Amino acid sequence: MSAQNMKAPHYFVPGPSGWPLFAGVSLLVMMIGASAWVNGESWAPFVNIVGLLGFLVVLYKWFGQAIGESESGLYSKQIDLSFRWSMSWFIFSEVMFFAAFFGALFYARSVSMPWLADLDHKVLWPDFTAHWGNLGPANLVEPFRTMGPFPIPTINTALLLTSGVTLTLSHHALRAGHRTQTSVWLFLTILLGATFMCFQAFEYTEAYQEFNLKLTSGIYGSTFFLLTGFHGFHVTIGAIMLSVVLYRHLKGHFTPDSHFAFEGAAWYWHFVDVVWLGLYVVVYWL
Structure with a gap:
């Protein structure tokens, strides 16, 4: 959080978001791929990378949203x-x-x-x-x-x-x-x-x-x-x-x-x- 707005609400309540669900699904896919990878499954590296990329996208979008709210003076x-x-x-x-x-x-x-x-x-x-x-x-x-x-x-x-x-x-x-x-x-x-x-x-x-x-x-x-x-x-x-x-x-x-x-x-x-x-x-x- 950067600048705190003195006129901001006492406690900002964000609207409904699908990012927690997307994060959970991405982590699940990534862990399935990782656990299968250490057991020698040929398809596992691809699944692990898909889950990792999905999770990185979620982090980028989710934290970007929080940064935008902060810079808008809502915090x-x-x-x-x-x-x-x-x-x-x-x-x-x-x-x-x-x-x-x-x-x-x-x-x-x-x-x-x-x-x-x-x-x-x-x-x-x-x-x-x-x-x-x-x-x-x-x-x-x-x-x-x-x-x-x-x-x-x-x-x-x-x-x-x-x-x-x-x-x-x-x-x-x-x-x-x-x-x-x-x-x-x-x-x-x-x-x-x-x-x-x-x-x-x-x-x-x-x-x-x-x-x-x-x-x-x-x-x-x-x-x-x-x-x-x-x-x-x-x-x-x-x-x-x-x-x-x-x-x-x-x-x-x-x-x-x-x-x-x-x-x-x-x-x-x-x-x-x-x-x-x-x-x-x-x-x-x-």
Whole structure:
């Protein structure tokens, strides 16, 4: 939301909209395609892409409608407060999302693995050892190498930490009314996020080709790719959000006192940074 109109209604109630229905259908199609894709169905990539494109169209149209309402002066401070609570609850749901994956990793490493290696199970799997990155109790997993913190994960950590600084500098510049500085720092933040994704793509290529580490590489491969992959997905979403914010800033939509779209995207980006720090320590170091 940019400029708040003092004559705006206390609480703006939008008219009936089909975007929530279209969003749900698009997500359903996308998830059907994704679940079939990982199971090797030939038609799945096409269905997944159709669902993704449909969802992107919904986001473009739906958020465009909200931006138009904001720029028309229909949003008051009450709406601003509603947006802030909505973004807070959304980020909380994302916290719970990653907490589930971190919990699965903890259970696999600290509960299941020692249990499978104890004295009672030596009769079934005498060669199984409780080291993280093993080939499973029955050695059914192809041999692979585990991922360490150097060099790419450490470089990516520096990139994300730096992006948090540049984003904060951009926010301070916006609040001070320095439009050029806001744009420069925000662009650097997006560039750092894109560089992070390029390094992660290189890391995945190395994992597959050099380390033979795949999604099917036992519980280690599953948790590694799910945690890092979903985090990379969130970095991509965050970079897209910041790109839209940069475009809107260049269009003159924000003022030093009213720029929630910027703040909401910044909250999300800082959340992604914090998740990576936990992931960097737990996945790559421990």
